[in-house]
Structures are given as C-alpha cells and as structure tokens.
Amino acid sequence: MNDTIFVTNLCIVGRHGVNEEERILGQRFFLDIEVKTDARRASEHDDYREAICYATLCELAQTVSDKGPYRLIETFAERVIAEILARFDAATAVLVRIRKPGAPISASFDTVGVELTRLRQRTVGFALGSNVGEKSSQIRAALAFLEAVEGMEIQKVSSFYKTAPWGKEDQDWFVNACAVGQTSLTPHQALRAAKEIEVQLGRTPGERWGPRLIDVDLLFLGEEEFASPALTLPHPEMFNRAFVMVPLAEIAGDRKVAGRRIGDVTAGLTLAPEEVEPYAVP
Template sequence: MSAFREEGPEGEMTGQSIIRVERLCVYGHHGVLPEETRLGQRFVIDLEICADTRDAVEGDDYTQAVCYAALCERVVALVSGPPVRLIETLADRIARDLLGAFPTIARARIRVGKPGAPIAHGFDTVSVETTLWRQRSVGFSLGCNMGDRAAALRMAVTWLGLAPGLEIEAVSGLYRTAPWGVTDQPDFYNLCVTGRTSLAPHALLRLCKEIETRLGRTPGMRWGARAMDVDLLYLDDCAVSDSVLTLPHPHMTGRAFVLVPLAEIAPAQKISGQSVSDMLDRLPRAADDAVPCTDAPFCLTEDQT
C-alpha cells in the first residue's frame, strides 16, 4: 500500500520536472448544503506535479512521461464523481489518486477553487491547497567502536527520527560485532533502523554525514575505528551509482553486522530482488560475528569501565 507525506522535504532529486495544469474547470456536486449536492457548481482545479522525467528526457520517450491528458481525465472523474462535503477532502483525494496512478510522480500539489461558495459577501473564489509527497521504504545501518557506544547510537537514532521527511518505523536491538576490514581495533556496537521517507537519495546521504559529524566522526583510515558510522542501505528499489553514493549499499550482502540486525526488523524487505532473510541465510558466518547485547549484558557496561 502506498504511503504519502503531507509536508515536503528539502532536496528533490535531479532529473525531476514540474508539470502544471492551471484552471481546469469541472462541474461537481460537492458541499455541505443540500442545494450544493443537488444542483452542483463549477470547481477550478490547479495541479502542480513534480515527476521524475529522466527516462523520458533521455530517450525523448512519450511513454515514460506523465501524460497531461491522463492527469486531467483522472481529476475530472474525481470532481464530477460522488460528492464530498469538504473541498479539503476533494483535494486530498485528487493528490492521493494521482500519486497512486503515476509511479514517477514524487509530489502532487493540488488547489481546489470554489468560485460559487455560499458566502454572503463579495469575493473572487475560495480555494484549498494540499501537498502530498510519495514516501519510500528506507534502511540504515549504524555502528561505532569509540567512547560510550550505546549512548552514541541512541543519539544517532534520535537525530534520524527528528529529521524532516523521515519517519522511523523500527529500530533493531543492539549487537556487539567483530571489526570488519581492519581487525586490530575494539569491537563495534551495531544496529539497524528502517522507516519511510520522502527525501531524495543524496539528501539522505547528507543527513547520514551530518549525524556522523555531530557525533564526532573525523576523516581517518578506511574501516578503522570511528565515533559513528551511519550508512544508507536501500531506498525502496532506487538504484544510484555515482561518485558519492551507490544504492543499494554495495557491501551489505557480505556483512553480518548489517544483515543480522536488519533481519530482526525487516526480514521480508526485498533489496535487488532478494529478501533480507535470504541474504542472511546465504551469508558465511563466523562465531560471535554479531552477538545480541541482550545475550551478553557486559556489552552495555564495559563502556563505563
């Protein structure tokens, strides 16, 4: 089931276009008064659609674009269809319908005008504007092996949860994990976070880096000790490959410290056609490569010694 967000984030994806349809006039029977639903009146609809048009532009391919006529036909069907009492409800229904019908639409801003509203004063029109953003599933891996590791991870999760455009749905338990890449360093504490977001991939990457910096991470040896590591694992089925970001995360399928906590909270999540639980089943495991801290209480006390 699709989910939508009512306020917009910063950082729209490149390759998006703004499509506007202005002053689409449709006769409908919406309103609170009996005369409005019986006699009907004219409604004026403005659409502002933000859509991913990269494929359409690259191939000059009409079939990959959002059809303006199809947008209008769906709006006309809704406005001329069964009545609602509030134009707020009508605007919301239009936005949700368009996001559900056109998968490349990232944002739908709908203004419903009611020039014949029953107001006993001179006025031009009454209108309501609604904006909905498409939300996508997202996963993060968090880890650190410096300082008070448990406290740092709790703070990182808090800052993720406070980010506009991101809603946290699940947080895994805490795991003590063996170092990966460079083994001559303290063990890590790791966890995973899943949620839904209306943020674009590079905006999510910026958020990860900002949290790392706030918690004291500085440039250092690759795979070395770190105060905080926040990795973006996946964003629905979004594929990105550029100089700063690769999605899905290219190394996650080979890392127990990612797959074990992620399988705890999102075993059925499909990434590149595979479920997280299947990835974990195929992963060669080492003894104690990811130990739940609930099974090893010393994990949570050794930072204080």
C-alpha cells in the same frame, strides 16, 4: 531534489457540494496541481516516458471528479492527490488547490477553496556502526539525530551487536545496529541527512574500511533501485555484511529488498565465531 511539475487553473465542471442543488446543477471548479519530484533522469535522457505528464495530471483530476459527487471539496482534493501518488512513483509530494467561485454563500468574494499537501511516505533502512570512543553512545546519538530529521520517523531500532571488523581486520571491534522507519525524503536527501549526522558527531575523512567514530549508511528507501555517482540503492554490499543483515533481520525480517527477503538472506549466512554477537549496552 525539489523539482516541481505543475498545472494551474484547470477548469473542471463537477457536481460537488453540501447542497442538493449543487449536486444536481453542477458548477465550475478551478484546480492548481503541484507535484514535487526529481526530474533529473527525465531531463538528462530527454525522455517523455520518465517524466510526470501534465496531460495525465489533468486526466486524473477529471476522472476523480467524475467519480463524485463529493459533499466536500476536501474529499475531492484528497482523492486527486491519492490518484497522483498511485500513478507516479517519482512523485514525492503533491499539492492540490481547489477554488470554488460559485459557492452558494451569502457573502461577496472572488472565490473560496481548499489547499491540501501530502507527502509520499516510504520505508527506509539505516545501518549504524562505531569502533572509536564510546561506541554505544555514538550510535544512540546518531539515532537521536535521525529521529530529529524533518520528514523522517524512526519506528524500529534493533539490539546492539558486537561485531568483528570487516574489510580491514587489524582494528578494534565494532558496535552495530539497524533502524527502519518511514520518510518523505528523496534518496539524495536521506543520504545527505545521514552524512550530516556523521559530521555533527565528529567524523572526519579517513582510511576506507578503517576505524570510524560513527557510520550511518542508507540501506534502502522504499522499492527504489537507484544508481548515481554518490549513491546506489539498495546498498550494494548490504547482503554480504552479516553485521548489517543480522540486526536488520531482527526488526525487518519479512521485508523484501531487491526481491530478496531479509530474513531468508540472513538465515543463509555462514557466520564465523564472534563475527556478530549480541552486545549488552553498558
């Protein structure tokens, strides 16, 4: 979701600039602030407390200016962005544009300025599985597609594991793996990317918990606790699935999800024989 909250032409008097006179006398700066977010919860509930407040954006910019002076307006803009991202968890991206019409340069101009955009990066986790066809190849292909998603950086991939079927036992064994990384995507964007990869690799609708060419499940995204008809985060079954927790603990054992340390949850699982075993990839 790319809803935008914005403030335009906010005037702030500050003492920012390279020249000593600028830091003594001060001048006017004009700021545009754009915050990307998912505004559906605030709008559905008509609740001011769930919204990104325009007044707070203005106050944060003024507070950052007052902490100056800064020699560069790039620094000013960067710190405004950092304050907004720190204040509003729902902000996924922030643009700050600063105009400086009184810049002391020998040229005729309306204004000079800078424009900075920063995206919130959050840790994301995926579980992947296949029990049809070339299982390991399907997972490797899905990982390659994940790494190519704009706004997604896969940083760690677990070993591959041979696992027993779950939910419906009269089917072939699976190969499973997990991946974690950083993303600027919203939960629904990350889910959509995962489902599109499944389709690209040839998955078609089938029996629940039945055989599948490829499965790409979004497990968690930052500290997000999220529920909608299409998505629940963290994944509601992840802690009950050894084929998820064992590979996930290999690469993110110290991470906490919903207040639970992944390594501790995994250590407390009772595994049946051959339920989850390391798999030597051909």
